Amino acid sequence: MRPDQFAPEDQKHLLPQPGGDLVYRCLDCGSEHSISELLYTCPSCGEVLLIEDKGFDQLKKLSGAQWRRVFDLRRMLNIPALKGIFRYAELLAPVIPLDSVLYLGEGHTPLVEASDLLKGELGADFCFKNDGQNPSASFKDRGMAVALSYINYLVKHQGAGEILSVCASTGDTSAAAALYASYLAPEVKSAVLLPQGKVTPAQLSQPLGAGARVLEIPGVFDDCMKVVEHLADNYQVALLNSKNAWRILGQESYAYEVAQDLDWDLTGRVILVPIGNAGNISAIMSGFMKLHQLGIIDELPKVIGVQSEHADPVFRYYQENDPGKRVWRPVTVQPSVAQAAMIGNPVSMPRVVELARRYEAQAGGPRVYVVQVSEQEIMDHMILANRHGHVVCTQGGESLAGLLRAQAAGIVSAGEKAICDATAHHLKFVGFQQMYFENTFPPDYGVKPRPELVNRPEEVLALAEQEMPGPGRPLSGEAFAKFVKATALEVAARLGLEKR
Numbered sequence: 284m285r286p287d288q289f290a291p292e293d294q295k296h297l298l299p300q301p302g303g304d305l306v307y308r309c310l311d312c313g314s315e316h317s318i319s320e321l322l323y324t325c326p327s328c329g330e331v332l333l334i335e336d337k338g339f340d341q342l343k344k345l346s347g348a349q350w351r352r353v354f355d356l357r358r359m360l361n362i363p364a365l366k367g368i369f370r371y372a373e374l375l376a377p378v379i380p381l382d383s384v385l386y387l388g389e390g391h392t393p394l395v396e397a398s399d400l401l402k403g404e405l406g407a408d409f410c411f412k413n414d415g416q417n418p419s420a421s422f423k424d425r426g427m428a429v430a431l432s433y434i435n436y437l438v439k440h441q442g443a444g445e446i447l448s449v450c451a452s453t454g455d456t457s458a459a460a461a462l463y464a465s466y467l468a469p470e471v472k473s474a475v476l477l478p479q480g481k482v483t484p485a486q487l488s489q490p491l492g493a494g495a496r497v498l499e500i501p502g503v504f505d506d507c508m509k510v511v512e513h514l515a516d517n518y519q520v521a522l523l524n525s526k527n528a529w530r531i532l533g534q535e536s537y538a539y540e541v542a543q544d545l546d547w548d549l550t551g552r553v554i555l556v557p558i559g560n561a562g563n564i565s566a567i568m569s570g571f572m573k574l575h576q577l578g579i580i581d582e583l584p585k586v587i588g589v590q591s592e593h594a595d596p597v598f599r600y601y602q603e604n605d606p607g608k609r610v611w612r613p614v615t616v617q618p619s620v621a622q623a624a625m626i627g628n629p630v631s632m633p634r635v636v637e638l639a640r641r642y643e644a645q646a647g648g649p650r651v652y653v654v655q656v657s658e659q660e661i662m663d664h665m666i667l668a669n670r671h672g673h674v675v676c677t678q679g680g681e682s683l684a685g686l687l688r689a690q691a692a693g694i695v696s697a698g699e700k701a702i703c704d705a706t707a708h709h710l711k712f713v714g715f716q717q718m719y720f721e722n723t724f725p726p727d728y729g730v731k732p733r734p735e736l737v738n739r740p741e742e743v744l745a746l747a748e749q750e751m752p753g754p755g756r757p758l759s760g761e762a763f764a765k766f767v768k769a770t771a772l773e774v775a776a777r778l779g780l781e782k783r
């Protein structure tokens with residue numbers, strides 16, 4: 284619909300107006316810094332930042348019901364800038380005018396209900412939110428849409444010159460960063476740093492295809508991240524990891540979409556999200572808190588972070604119940620099938636600690652948990668989900684495995700319903716499925732296939748005394764008819780088909 288087709292009283296708030304009073308706020312010393320330049324850490328104390336809207340209370344001029352109506356009506360608009368996550372512009376980055384919004388089709392990924400059979404088998408009530416259905420096939424596109432829209436705004440309206448964006452990545456961030464940056468060529472160029480051999484072939488192909496400089500570094504993601512942080516501290520580059528607080532704003536849209544798709548009713552809902560660099564869980568908590576503060580939702584859902592036992596620093600941190608006694612200790616990661624989350628020193632840990640504290644204060648009690656799962660559980664649950672109609676990556680398997688652990692631990696109770704985050708597209712991680720089906724996992728993963736979950740192609744290649752077609756050697760006439768009949772007979776026998 285066009286804006287002029289809406290009722291006059293609805294037109295007033297239909298199109299977001301540039302506004303807000305955004306500042307970087309340091310999570311440690313509390314100092315405030317202008318957003319006129321790109322900052323990643325506090326110039327006063329070096330801690331990570333969040334972007335805060337000092338004008339947020341102005342949004343309370345509309346009631347929760349009015350905001351719900353605005354966001355619901357915007358669904359009907361055919362304005363590209365509002366088709367994606369900027370539908371929630373006032374909550375994300377209201378300083379960015381619509382003419383600078385970069386929309387590549389991100390957001391509004393589906394909530395897919397688990398089948399009754401799968402729910403019954405697992406004894407759990409849940410759906411997946413398929414964030415693999417974003418343009419570069421992961422949730423990172425949400426964050427990039429805001430970070431690159433802001434860069435676009437700086438270039439278009441603030442006279443910023445050429446920008447080189449950099450990021451470290453386990454595969455998804457680099458794919459998203461390269462894609463969004465390439466849309467803004469030639470003003471924006473992109474370089475990505477990858478831990479050599481620790482990114483799947485599909486993920487490696489993505490930044491290459493988008494024309495980014497791809498630099499492979501020895502070590503793991505944490506090593507690449509340190510190099511990128513050094514670059515950002517010492518050179519003219521735009522850092523696109525979630526250390527960049529604009530990324531966090533974009534990823535809050537996950538929470539807004541979940542709430543909207545559930546008709547803004549989060550009663551008895553539980554959110555399961557894998558933790559890697561910890562930007563996503565930070566964003567999700569922040570997003571739900573904003574909705575709650577504006578009266579758009581009445582209840583804050585439980586948020587459960589999930590980590591593999593091969594990369595579990597956040598889980599370990601929260602093992603200590605007494606907040607005063609918790610000690611942050613990065614870990615050395617082991618090979619993990621949840622490769623996107625194979626991170627031992629997440630840059631957003633200070634955000635997690637602070638936002639979880641605020642979340643629970645706002646909710647009036649415990650609402651944030653972290654559970655740990657095994658590599659075996661991740662693989663088993665990814666495959667189990669996928670053979671019940673889902674398109675779930677290893678991180679999605681991690682979310683589902685986390686749900687079952689959370690149920691066993693009494694964190695999720697009967698009657699509660701979970702939303703499991705499938706963070707990326709399954710096809711990025713098919714190598715792990717193949718290793719499972721072929722039983723070729725290197726021992727350090729600790730994964731053995733469950734026979735009932737294994738699936739292998741069967742060859743129907745050579746039939747006795749039957750001429751078969753080959754590449755560049757098609758059959759024709761009588762020979763082709765005989766081939767079709769003989770092969771169909773063989774297939775029917777293997778499938779146990781009865782003749783009509």
Ligand SMILES: N[C@@H](CCOP(=O)(O)O)C(=O)O
Nearest residue numbers: 452453455456524525560623
């Ligand atoms: N899993 C990530 C790691 C970097 O995360 P970010 O959200 O801080 O960019 C990836 O895909 O690279």
